[in-house]
Amino acid sequence: MRGIVMNEKLQIAFGLLGGLAIFIYGMNMMSECLQKAAGEKMKSILALLTKNPLLGVLAGAVTTAVLQSSSATTVMAIGFVSAGLMSLPQAISIIFGANIGTTMTAQIIAFKISDYIYIIIFIGFIIAFVTKSEKIKSIGQTIFAFGLLFLGIETMGDVMKPLASSQVFTDLIGKVAHIPVLGVGVGTLMTLVVQSSSATIAVLQNFAAQPGADGMTSILGLAGAIPILLGDNIGTTITALLASIGQSKDAKRTAVAHCIFNISGCFLFIWFVKPFAALIQYISPKGPEIEVISRQIANAHTVFNITMTLIWVCLINVMVKIVMMLIPDGKSKEIDPARPLYLDEKIISQPIAALQLVAKEILHLSDMVKEAVKDTISIVKTEETSRMNALTEKGHQIQTLADRITEYLALLFSSGTMTEQQASQTASLMYVLSDVERIGTLSVEIAGCIQEKADHQYKYTEEAMDELQKSLKTLEKMFDDSMKALQNRDSVQVEKLIKRKDKIIDLDIKMRKAHIQRVNKGKCKSSMTAPFTNILHLIDRMGNSCVNLADVATNEISLEYFMVQH
CATH class of the missing domain: 1.20.58.220 (Phosphate transport system protein phou homolog 2; domain 2)
Incomplete structure (x- = not known):
């Protein structure tokens, strides 16, 4: 009997890891193929990067929607500011936009397309396999990757179902749901490990959609999911910090601005979890909680990032002063003439x-x-x-x-x-x-x-x-x-x-x-x-x-x- 229980635990663990792997692979593949399909249009998006802060926010959001990764956009902004192609305020506005753009993934995941996953994968495969045109092939591969992304989500959802009936697990979730700070810690740790807030939010959406004891309400609830969501946003800043290692002071300041944006948002929203949850429930589709909570989490993610962007874009000069104070200029180092100034x-x-x-x-x-x-x-x-x-x-x-x-x-x-x-x-x-x-x-x-x-x-x-x-x-x-x-x-x-x-x-x-x-x-x-x-x-x-x-x-x-x- 003990062997059967252990086997079930291993199946759940491997199912979660396998589903997560398929999801991340699908997301990365979709990002790469979207870039190829978008081609020269990406240049038009990047052209907005050096305009005023509002256009920078827009460009950051659109670039992230195309790349399907706020980390990729953040790393790009850090690379540009390090190369001297972009000023610090411009780079910071890009990062504000990237935080909005990344919410698109969660919104896409909230759609219920379980019955169409395999037909999407098949259509994408046929287009990519048959066509000779590189652009159409990229579109086919994007559709194929989109299907894989949902296949990963479906796999994770299937293996999570036994967890919902486990008393030990429901007690643990109960603690997380009622102690917001614990939820923030869990979300931060998850994203630090996986290095993708989109992936951890997908796991959160999937898990929250598991029914509790009554079969209608979520095992976690929106109020329990929001602190984990806030933690996911903090965890994603580690990618920006890692990207800034060995870069210029402005690049480090850009990464720190990303951290301040998400940490300040967490400190602000953590006090209003229940009112915020009530607002999201009001503006989201109605229905049984387990059917709508995925969309509610996506909407909470979007509203959080739009609100923080509206606050900080008005205070962009304050943000610049904060990061300049945290990372002062100091002594300028002698530049090696043989060292590339721009390459990243x-x-x-x-x-x-x-x-x-x-x-x-x-x-x-x-x-x-x-x-x-x-x-x-x-x-x-x-x-x-x-x-x-x-x-x-x-x-x-x-x-x-x-x-x-x-x-x-x-x-x-x-x-x-x-x-x-x-x-x-x-x-x-x-x-x-x-x-x-x-x-x-x-x-x-x-x-x-x-x-x-x-x-x-x-x-x-x-x-x-x-x-x-x-x-x-x-x-x-x-x-x-x-x-x-x-x-x-x-x-x-x-x-x-x-x-x-x-x-x-x-x-x-x-x-x-x-x-x-x-x-x-x-x-x-x-x-x-x-x-x-x-x-x-x-x-x-x-x-x-x-x-x-x-x-x-x-x-x-x-x-x-x-x-x-x-």
Whole structure:
């Protein structure tokens, strides 16, 4: 008999864990497929992120509804504020909206579609299996994941039924229902373990729908469910805190603002559980409690978050002051030039946002390359090789940063979250990155040739050095214009680039001829032909890379395409 009881307990435990696993898998799959189906529309949503606080709230809510995860939106906001693409008040308004958006999951779960679960899964499977179009396939997979989500809920509901008749369990629930603080602790702990408030609220909705002894009322009741719901909201803030580890102070402040929002809400609502429950019952559908309590919990979740958002959006400046006081500026740390300013691995699963950060990082790299080219021109002009060590170090920093961007793009490819179109765009970004890095590396190599000239006491004529400077200044302008073309799709700039490339070729031919003439006249040593020709070859390769960048801007894509339009 004892073995049978133990077996029943194991079945309940494994059933709950299995149902929860199916639910979380379905929710994550739905999030990923919705992103792919939404595609470029996500950019329009993200474009709202940098507007005023009310639009930020709206964008946060819509983004969370698409991603089906407030944690994902919060992590994205933390990534943006850490990268300096978003101010602290803007990020905080996003998080307020994310808390509203996450209530959509609970509202969806409250629908009773038990009889249609398997047909939904089948329809989603057929659409995804048969279609060739990537967008329609994503829609099919979203429907399939939606069915899985409800299958997980149904599985959890089935295994919870024996618990409702257990005297020990009903006594335990009675204590939780009558001691709100205990309910808050249970909800917080559940979400800390599962790392998803949507999943724990789904468990709560399912459990509350189990009948008590009379078969009509809920085993938990709405007044007992609300404190657990408040605890779920506190527990979800741990994800934001974890995401802010190692990030900028503003990113940490954003995470703390998320905590303050939910903890302050809990402290406010915990004193009014019964009146709040009465209000929710009044505005929710009527009927037997076990049939309507799931919707009541969803409505309580929505009303709680909307109320707290309305309060805090009016006090957003107060929130900023609080988090600034909790996390003061302190001493600014020296920034490693080779460290990415924008990349954030935590938002790899949101390709639209991740690609925006990559585009910004490539522009940051191009600024470093511009400085290297400028320094090379200065070394060629003055022949002061004392500056060579600093330039060589800058060259190493350029290579290191380029490697880190390449690794990030590789992670993005391997995440499996990108559409075919996004994968193609990412390949274009890799071409751009390669040419930008090459220009920086070649520039440092040219300066190295001048160092070699000084070490071996080569003597180039003044005419030769002037022509080298002219070529490098033309290259500097070419690179600057190519980056402008990449950012703005400026076709006039591209045409200028081609003309400048022709000018460099003409200068190259002229310099080679002039050098041979000087050797013939005895003005230059023949042993200097190889090193001088090497410099011309490096200049030619830099020109080719500038033209490559222009070709990408003309024929494929511009960096501006990835940026959020303000």
